[in-house]
Amino acid sequence: MNDINREFVDHDEALAQAEAGVAKLAAERNDRWYPKFHIASNGGWINDPNGLCYYKGRWHVFYQLHPYGTQWGPMHWGHVSSTDMIHWKREPIALAPSLEAERAGVFSGSATTGDDGRLWIFYTGHRWANGVDDADENLEVQCAAVSDDGVHFEKLGVIIDNPEGFKHFRDPKVWKTGGVWYMTFGVSSAEQRGQMWLYTSEDMVEWTFKTVLFEHPDPDVFMLECPDFFPVTDKDGNEKWVIGFSAMGAKKNGFMNRNVNNAGYMIGTWEPGGQFKPETEFRPWDCGHNFYAPQSFNTVPGDTNDAEGGRQIMYGWLSPFVQPVPLDDEGWCGQLTLPREVYLGEDGDIHTVPAAEMTGLRTDSTDLGAVNVKSGSEHVVAEDAEAMEIELTIDLKHTTAERAGIKVHATADGSYTYVAYDDQIGGVVLDRQANAYGDRGYRVAPLTEAELAADELKLRVYVDRGSVEVYVNDGRQAMSSYSYAADGPRAVKLAAESGDLAVSALTTHNLASIGLE
Numbered sequence: 001m002n003d004i005n006r007e008f009v010d011h012d013e014a015l016a017q018a019e020a021g022v023a024k025l026a027a028e029r030n031d032r033w034y035p036k037f038h039i040a041s042n043g044g045w046i047n048d049p050n051g052l053c054y055y056k057g058r059w060h061v062f063y064q065l066h067p068y069g070t071q072w073g074p075m076h077w078g079h080v081s082s083t084d085m086i087h088w089k090r091e092p093i094a095l096a097p098s099l100e101a102e103r104a105g106v107f108s109g110s111a112t113t114g115d116d117g118r119l120w121i122f123y124t125g126h127r128w129a130n131g132v133d134d135a136d137e138n139l140e141v142q143c144a145a146v147s148d149d150g151v152h153f154e155k156l157g158v159i160i161d162n163p164e165g166f167k168h169f170r171d172p173k174v175w176k177t178g179g180v181w182y183m184t185f186g187v188s189s190a191e192q193r194g195q196m197w198l199y200t201s202e203d204m205v206e207w208t209f210k211t212v213l214f215e216h217p218d219p220d221v222f223m224l225e226c227p228d229f230f231p232v233t234d235k236d237g238n239e240k241w242v243i244g245f246s247a248m249g250a251k252k253n254g255f256m257n258r259n260v261n262n263a264g265y266m267i268g269t270w271e272p273g274g275q276f277k278p279e280t281e282f283r284p285w286d287c288g289h290n291f292y293a294p295q296s297f298n299t300v301p302g303d304t305n306d307a308e309g310g311r312q313i314m315y316g317w318l319s320p321f322v323q324p325v326p327l328d329d330e331g332w333c334g335q336l337t338l339p340r341e342v343y344l345g346e347d348g349d350i351h352t353v354p355a356a357e358m359t360g361l362r363t364d365s366t367d368l369g370a371v372n373v374k375s376g377s378e379h380v381v382a383e384d385a386e387a388m389e390i391e392l393t394i395d396l397k398h399t400t401a402e403r404a405g406i407k408v409h410a411t412a413d414g415s416y417t418y419v420a421y422d423d424q425i426g427g428v429v430l431d432r433q434a435n436a437y438g439d440r441g442y443r444v445a446p447l448t449e450a451e452l453a454a455d456e457l458k459l460r461v462y463v464d465r466g467s468v469e470v471y472v473n474d475g476r477q478a479m480s481s482y483s484y485a486a487d488g489p490r491a492v493k494l495a496a497e498s499g500d501l502a503v504s505a506l507t508t509h510n511l512a513s514i515g516l517e
Contacts, residue, residue, distance in 0.1 A: 004125075022043040026331065032330075033482075036464055036511065038335045039315075040516065041065055042516065044066050044067045046066075047064040047334055050110070050123070056150055060079065061082075063317075063336065064077070070332060075105035075107055077093065077096075081150070081151075086514060087514060101158050102126060103127040107123060107171065108295075109173075110173045114146070119146065119148075121146070125140065141169070142159055142170075142183070143158055144205070159205060166187055167188060169185070171185050181201040186223055198211050214243055214275065216245075224245035226263070228243070228244035229276075240344065241276060242266075242267055242342075245263070259321065260322065263286070263293060265285060267279055268280070287430075288430055289480075290467075294315065294316035298310065311341050312341065314339070317335075338358060340355060340478070352475045362389065370502075371506055372502055373496040375400075380492070384491065389462050390460070392405075392461065393506070394502070396454065400499035403429070405501075406418075409468075411491070413436060416435075429442055432483060437486070445479050451473055458472070459472060494506075
């Protein structure tokens, strides 16, 4: 253990080098798709959100960062913070590889306020067995670091060693229940089954294996990355538990598992110290092209704008897995989703909606009222929308179109991304077939029988410079995708195909920057 806790480089020196790497990339950054109201690094590659928390008057979001290029590489922890969850400040890079245990990267993890009042980060130390690449497998361990100010961290080293040399053994999530500290993380077992293990501790330093919290029933799923675990309350006041993970190896099936790897959840029950008992099948957190590795945290009384506490706030990573990825040449690559509130709806399923704070970004609003669009025609909503929220209600009772909705990032060359209700398949479609850049394809958020039988379909569409987020029927489904707009003004248009579109309500909101540009 002492050997893997040995420093191979001074941590402060490693942090300074990483800052210089980001600054070099930021100086050459192209901003045509750089987000105005999503969190991104000012340079370099980012992936998973990490260490989400509220500490000493500020919201903190950390994220996996490669500071020396626009593709995945040795991971660091980038960091931003905010007093209100909408205006963000860049903080110094929090963690860089400096111990033998993490020579190839400081991987994902979580944060919590410890019993001592300090901010504790738990993360995975990653190294290659042969010291060069993963040809001879990876070696992963769980590590900890502490901070008095939420910005500068002291590493405590390895707290849970890898007992069998498992290749996949990572991404700790830590919480406290009934006076006991719990940790779960993802493991690929000796039989290559995706599992989450459960450990307990009294002091956050000495940890004891308790049980296998959960094993995925699908034998094709060999690893559960970025696990999450938290309680929710149903409409009758009963406690349920939500287990979340990013399933590696799941096979495509209809609308399910369409991405390279797929993040989702199951709802069930859990008694502290025991195994999770699922009551639902695996369901996706998000039906878009580019969503992975989400993490959530629970707000507590006293948090800004949250006097009573108890909200579960989630961020995900908009993941550019599929080539071509035009961001490779932009000086930056990757961003996070909006903050989302996660709750159990009256229908007994999870809903995710933009955190209430997001309305604070609205700079001006335009109520366009009811709009009718004839078959085969388009109606311009905005001539140029770089950063906009669109609230749209489709009157299903009076809409006869086979497919109808709203085109965003519509440019003079004929490029656009289409968010539409498709009556033939009974779902909301996010279609990128007309994109000029990047991967194309479409994704579907299927509607339930109750939603299809309703008189209206509600959509909230967030359009940033290079991405689109869609929330369907008050968060019953969500969709997140990159949309690399072509040159020129980026119009927003209503469109109807093979029938008419009846819109009963339409409001647009221009959105301000969150301050990270």
